[in-house]
Amino acid sequence: MIDDEIAAFTGRGVLTVVPRAASGRTLADDPTELLRHPVEEFLPAPATVDRVAEALTREGLAIDARTDVGLTVSGEQGLLRDVFGSVVAVVRNKYIRDSPRYELVAQGPLRSRVCTDLIGAVSAPRSGFELTATASPPMVRGTGHHLNLPGDAVRVARAEKLHAAGIRGQGVRVVMVDTGLYDHPHHRQHGYRTSVVAALPQLDPAVDERGHGTAMSALLLAVAPDVSLTMVKMATEGFSFPVAAFQRAVQLEPDVISCSWGTLRSEPHLHLEVANAIRRGCTVLFAAGNGSTDRPTAMFQSIATPGAITVGGVHIGPDGALRAADLASSYRSAVFPGRAVPDVSGPCGMLPNGNYILFPTQPGCLFDRRNSKYDGTGADDGWLVSSGTSGATAYAAGVVALVIQQGRASTVESLAADCVPVTQGRSITGDECGGASPNPATGHGLLTAHRLDGAVAADRPLLRSSMDRRGISA
Secondary structure: OHHHHHHHHHHEEEEEEEEOOOOOOOOOOOOOHHHHOOHHHHOOOOOHHHHHHHHHHHOOOEEEEEOOOOEEEEEEHHHHHHHHOOOEEEEEOOOOOOOOOEEEEEOOOOOOOOOOOOEEEEEOOOOEEEOOOOOOOOOOOOOOOOEOOOHHHHHHHOOHHHHHOOOOOOOOEEEEEEOOOOOOHHHHHOOOEEEEEEOOOOOOOOOOOOOHHHHHHHHHHHHOOOOEEEEEEOEOOOOEOHHHHHHHHHHOOOOEEEEOEEEEOOOHHHHHHHHHHHHOOOEEEEEOOOOOEOOOOOOEEOOOOOOOEEEEEEEEOOOOOEEEOOOOOOEEOOOOOOOEEOOEEEEOOOOOOOOOEEEEOOOOOHHHHHHOOOOOOOOOOOEEEEOOHHHHHHHHHHHHHHHHHOOOOOOHHHHHHHEEOOOOEEOOOOOEOOOOOOEOOOEOOEEOOOOOOOOOOOOOOOOOHHHOOOOOOO
16 A cells, blocks of 8 residues: 555655745745735735646646645656656655655755746645654553543533534534545444545545544534534545645635644745635634644644644543643744744543544554554554544534534634633643643633533533443444
8 A cells, every 4th residue: 555655656746836926025934924914915916826727737737736825736757857847756754653654855956947937936745744642651551531422522512502502513614634534334323414525636535544534523523513524635644745635625615624733844835825714714723732843943843823723632531620631732833923822722631642532433544553552442443542632623623613603703812711721730841731721731721612601611510420431332
């Protein structure tokens, strides 16, 4: 399987093409420009994207994704060399050891020989990584207290009354950018409405080789079961294309985009794509990370574009007690001065390996095999127990869908009123709650669904004692 993927991307390369802005401004490698100037100043003149796309298509290149600010194009390596001056080689990432991960690297400078007056930048796209717990010694077998879907997620979100009143996400269009969505019996049993589109033609939309997206979708749908959910598949087992997938998500014109991932090394253009999606009226959520931050020199980059909702982690114990998850990141952005992460938090497990939520996944996928070594499930049974800020983000996206259905604003400021304060614990990056809320470790606290009477219920436990289960059932 991996050999087939390598062959596919060795023969056909992928590039990100960014048209020049009408104002002459460029983001280049400095996303902080988004703090100094409105997004509109980075947009190309009307019809520029169309002209660039048409010219590249005439050269024989495929336009795989496009937005107001950028395009993803692909073509045979010889064609890429002819049009852009360099081939794009497949290189294995030597820092990720739990599974083979590959990146595309240009072998020389990239510059288009067509539309030179219209194209501002050409680059090889960065790969992405999923934000789940990676087990480190000592691994703890079994799960002890864990959450089952959908019921426990509904209780954590305090969404029972909303669901009973018919507020279940109807009419809200959600796009999840992730590794894919397998047709799991769990999803069919609950009647979820889902579809899958591939970010690139080389990606099979019927398969979720890593299994991450299938799992995350189940948590989002538990909270908002009647949303119209489209998965944009961004990855195979060995390759991932987050910018192309995010562009495809924007093309679908959703109300919400949920992103439970980061990028390998910095990807400045992604910030422009995210800021532009927000400008267009979309609510965008990103996971805070499970140890990662947005420090520009780090291998693993979390995304904290201003205007996006960043989601940290809170652990809810069997008695309902809330603590900052020591698996979840919190940080002051190194890219955007003054930006604190997270804004809000969702349910998340604890170190060492986050055994907390029972997820459906594709049988025998990467995560099914990996997690079976310590989570008490089989290696090919289509279930895994895990968590991280990935799941917290999917959960938060479900809550946001309920908020949107009610006609309420989905900004951080408006969501803050729906958060339950978390005043105990510390994040993986060392921030303490300090007995106060909001705080650096969890932001405004655990995001919950707004009740019909407009109040956040703080007078009852989030979980019932029956949730302290010791076994695993599908």
